[in-house]
Amino acid sequence: MNQDIITSTLSGALRSGTPLLFATLGEILAERSGVLNLGLEGMMLMGAFTGFSVSYITGNLWLAVMAAILVGGLMASLHAFMSITLRVNQVVSGLALVFLGEGLSGFWGHGFVGMQAESFNNIKIPFLGDIPYVGTIVFDRDILVYIGYIAVPVIWWFLYKTTAGMNLRAVGESPDAADARGINVVLTRYIYTIIGGFFSGLAGAYISLAYTPMWVQDMTAGRGWIAVALVIFAIWDPVIALIGAYAFGGISVLQFSFQIIQVPIPVNIMNMFPYLFTIFVMLFASSNKIKKRFGAPSALGIPYSREEKT
Amino acid sequence: MKSKFLVLMILSGIAILSFAAPLKIGFIFVGPINDNGWTQAQYDGGVVAIQKAFGDQVQIKYIENVPEGAASLNVLRSLASQGYKLIYATSFGYMDQVIQAAKEFPNTIFEMCSGYATSTNLGEYFGAMEQARYLSGLVAGAMTKTNKIGFVAAYPTPEVVRGIDAFTLGVRSVNPKATVQVVWTYTWYDPPTEKEAALSLINSGCDVLAQHQDSPAAVQAAQQKGIYAIGYDSPNMGQFGPNAYLTAPIWNWAAFYVPNVQSVLNGTWKTSFYYGNMADGLVQLAPMSNLVPAQVQKLVNAMENEIKSGSFNPFEGPIYDQSGKLMIPAGKSATLDQLLSIQWFVQGVIGKISNQ
Structure with a gap:
């Protein structure tokens, strides 16, 4: 019985953590370049809607996922234009993106509510999938979950072990210095803001094509905001993001198991824990010294312009 | 002039x-x-x-x-x-x-x-959705093999509690050994969360799910896991789980x-x-699917007629709460005021109304 609950909770943690992971990884890249994009929820919704509708119309899942990714990037490029080129307030532009995504996906998605489309099934990995417990939890999933596993080390390696990753961090840390070294700040920020959007689109597609295969309005139900918090929780690190996303996901599953086995912790308190922890991290990371050490991008949210240099 | x-x-x-x-x-x-x-x-x-x-x-x-x-x-x-x-x-x-x-x-x-x-x-x-909830409870009670029925519930408001109670009274009237496990999602509408709640119930051994949620996610979860589900609001929920959907209390x-x-x-x-109520036609039980055996359908239809004619009321005493305390004595029925403010679970429900 208890073993079952552990297996099912861990299994659920990966399931509900995966959309959070994608959105968080994307936002880490965008924020590392110095662009704060609060529009994750809007981009995820557009991704979820696009993925579902393309799957419904064409029956081709990979086309659906690609379309969702592109639409996420398209929305992010709008934010990039607003915040990098026009240098408007990034918070305002990000919020606008949320409402835009909610509105457009709701409007265009009207006809797709209640339809059935192709969706992802679990693929068991040979040998690994047969390991007791671990096999069913980790290696008997749909392919998007596997993509999540792979994305984390790839992004980690990219950020810390490649020149391009170093340039990205430099742009977010000190755009002036990066510019002086000949890195194109504007282009770099554009690229990673848009890549961030790709990931949000993918996160949305995971929800509408694998997690709960359907389209209903506002189906991401606030997961984009959780991802915004997770970026801070993860102190802009992809590996901690993985732990954080699965932990946030795990808690959202564990609340139900706890109700069933009657653990006397109120659900509301449990749901609060991740955020409490996020606030704790923010307090902790507010000191500049610690910030530097952990890699919070110093130029986050600050538009860059050469002219203002003195 | x-x-x-x-x-x-x-x-x-x-x-x-x-x-x-x-x-x-x-x-x-x-x-x-x-x-x-x-x-x-x-x-x-x-x-x-x-x-x-x-x-x-x-x-x-x-x-x-x-x-x-x-x-x-x-x-x-x-x-x-x-x-x-x-x-x-x-x-x-x-x-x-x-x-x-x-x-x-x-x-x-x-x-x-x-x-x-x-x-x-x-x-x-x-x-009086509770009338149709009671009938859907009859179906669930007859269909369960594990005697464990799950209920995915939104918020502990009187409307939801009343529905769970009526459902459980229905379940227990055909299957006194069955229990109804409730989990609260604290959302009316969040498909992934509703699905996780449903999967937790299924993992704990429930083989029939009922719900008071506005998305078909629980029906979809039941379909994936090969168990039965009872929808809500609209018979359209059936299209998300053709091999799971039994019926739904609907408006x-x-x-x-x-x-x-x-x-x-x-x-x-x-x-x-x-x-x-059901007599007015405001509250209905959606047509039962082919998964429900004929004799169960017959029983449900008979009870539906009794409810419509007024000769049967699901909240007729004696009704006990979870702790075994007599809440509605024999020969009496819950009044409308009582039902509209109900904040206790009947015997057979497993779960807590959080503010208790």
């Missing part, structure tokens, strides 16, 4: 004009009209049925996705000031704003669904809307608290 005649002429002119002009009816909905749930049931039974019944006599406008709370007041005001004389507010969270709007527009009739405030131009309407709002509009057209409308 002449002036009196003139007044009479004008009055009769107005009367003729108002007779000829269609009645303008406004609806505000909390979700999209095709949500396969609450709003769709309101739309089908409201907008569609009224249009069909009254044709040119009415002119209907509906507004979707009106957020509950403060924002709805502007929508109500704009409808009323555009001459909509009969306005339906179809979700509990509009209540404070409807009360305000009814004060500001005394010549407009407001009808509020699932609230409790009435005034001279504000009526309330809702229905047929036309049973309220059509006579209500008629009374406004006739000029006989008076404020009231309408609480419909």
